[in-house]
Amino acid sequence: MQNFRTYSIYALLFILLIAPLSAAAQTVVVNTDSLKVRSGPGLTYDVIGAVKSADELQVIATENDWYQIDYNGQQGWVASWLTTGSTEAAVNQSAVVQVKTLNVRADASTSSAKLGQLAEGTSIAINSVKGDWLEITYNGSAGWIHKDYVQLVESKTTAAAPQNNGFVVQVDALNVRTKPSLDSKKKATVYRNESFSVLSVEGTWVEIELANGESGFVYSFYGSFQQQAPQPSNVTEEPSASTVTILYNGTNLRSGPSTANDVTARLDAGQKLQVVKSVNDWYEVQVEGQTMFVANWVVTTGEVEAVEEIEEKEVVDRKPGTLNGLTIVLDPGHGGNDRGTTGYYGTDEKGLTLPTAELLAAKLEAAGAEVVFTRESDVYVGLRKRVSVSHQHGADAFVSIHYDSVTDSSVHGFTTYYQHDFQKPLADHIHGALQKRLSLRDRGVREGNYLVLRENQQHAVLLELGYLSNATEERQITTAQFRETAAHAIYEGLISFFDSEL
Incomplete structure (x- = not known):
């Protein structure tokens, strides 16, 4: 035991000695009246003291959003967002x-x-x-x-880029400008996963070489550097289908693979298109000899004659209190690299929405409903794809589940949103059931200009089941008991709505 203690002391001394060497010297200034010093890098660690506004702190090391400092001879941690650089x-x-x-x-x-x-x-x-x-x-x-x-x-001046450095676009569409400023003229558009040679770097702007030999500037935050020779910018993945069929009347075809591009044509459900190649979530197609792009969430690779066939359902003689013959789409918000909001204690919104939806699904299926998920695991699904699921399945109800957050940590409660007038009855019924079951503050039924509501032609609501930014409420809404209560209330609200339709 003695040898173990001796070894532990030496190990600790070694860590303390090398820690300052692992981080660049930095001085920060406290910019709040009183800043708590904690025993570790997180809000769950014990408070060991506090420093005052305008105090200068020498940073020993960093971990995520926390700074390690020397506090009265011991190692402490402070939140970086409550400090400023010297x-x-x-x-x-x-x-x-x-x-x-x-x-x-x-x-x-x-x-x-x-x-x-x-x-x-x-x-x-x-x-x-x-x-x-x-x-x-x-x-x-x-x-x-x-x-x-x-x-x-x-601060940087224009500098030559490292040898063989490439810049890879990481957003759907990125404007290329003549100068390193958003005020300068746009000269081209580049797209996700395209790679370009870097000519120079100026502050947060990157000068890239375009396929036609010209150069332009892009905002560096919307891409990443790679230490390898870039692939030609026109290389895309092989098509996953030779033909696709339009699902909806009035589907937009665009000049490029992004909703930011101009609409060049509109086609109706049932029309087939020959695919040239795939570009991320888009298909490049030829229409009357002209190159156009169509989003993969508004087409199908299967055989359909018209959207009406997809939405046609068997008529079921449904009794009150049941959901037989109804299709309900559940939309667990966020997922994958979209974590949603993060709570006061570090809870990720995406980790709550799916378990809540799964509890709700079990209740709905037991009542006879067919339940469809927009996502069933921790994956990213675009908003328009979520709406497409609602349309494709002819959803009788679309329920998007979220948890809220604002900068004011005193705000709390639950809210139900709708956008179109025909969506309000569903919102009223679900909110009424939540109001009876939840002990949170009732923030009411409100209009919300959310894409999953605005673009949705089905009965649809978006629920914000409490505020993760409120420390007290976060503790409550992250419990299994709360999820069960909320899921049961939404289930009751759906039963009430559909019974009112009989």
Whole structure:
């Protein structure tokens, strides 16, 4: 036992000695009245003390969003989002705008005069720091922007890219601009998984070489670098089907593989198209000699004559209190790389929506309903694909399950959303049942301009079953008992709605 203790002490000393070497020296400043120091990198660790506003802290190491510091001779951890970089560090950095438009003000205050605005993605040098405000040069004069709406990066000048460096697009469609600014003219569009040679890097912008030999700038946050020779940008995966059939009347065909591209034609259900190749979630097709793109969630590779055949159902003599002959689509929100919101204690929304939907499905099937999931595992499913499932199965009801979050941690309660007037009766019935069963604050039935409601032609609702951003409510809504209660209430609401239709 003694040898074990001695070994443990030496091991601990060794870790403490090398820890500072593993992280670059950094000084941060506390930007809240009192910042708790914890024994580990997370909100669940014990509080061992506190530091005050404007205190300078020497960072020893980092782990995710936490800084390790020396606190009265012992190792402690503080939340990085409650600190700012030191003034000396900040003036050697650039601020990259993270919102669509950012106000530039005459002084470090929201009440001061507005000098103008910066567009998202703009990178600008920092001259000095005053609390939560950063001084910049705007149109030849001093201006101030708030630090909460920018990301600080090391100031860079245009530099040659590393040998054989490539840039891979990681969004559906990305604009290529003539200059490294969102205000500059758009010259081309590139698409997900396309790879390009990098000519230079300027701040948060990357200059790439296009297939026609020209060059342009793209925002680096929407892609990644690869240390290998890039593949030609026109290489796509082989088609998974030789022909596809349109499912819905008025289906859009577009000039490129993204909903951001122009609509070039509209086709009706039952029309077949010859596939040239696949581009992510899109098919490239030929229509009257013209190249167009159609989304894979509005077509099928099977044989159908028209959308009406897919939606046609056997008429069942249904009794009150049952769901025989009805199809209900359950839409567990988020999934895969889309974690949804994250709670005060670290709960991921995607981890709650699916278990809630599974409990609900069991109750609905026991009552005779056919239940269809938009996702049955931890995978990412696009919003339009979720709506497509609703349409393809001719859903009698579409229920999208979510948990909410806002910056104000005092907000709490459950909300039921609908978009179209014909969706409101379903929302009223489900919300009424939730109101009877849940002990949370009732935030009412509201109109919500969500894509899964707006684009849905079936009876559809979106449920926000409590706020993960509220610490007290998070503890309550993450329990198995709450999920069971919520699922049973939604089940009762569906029974009530369909009984009212008899």
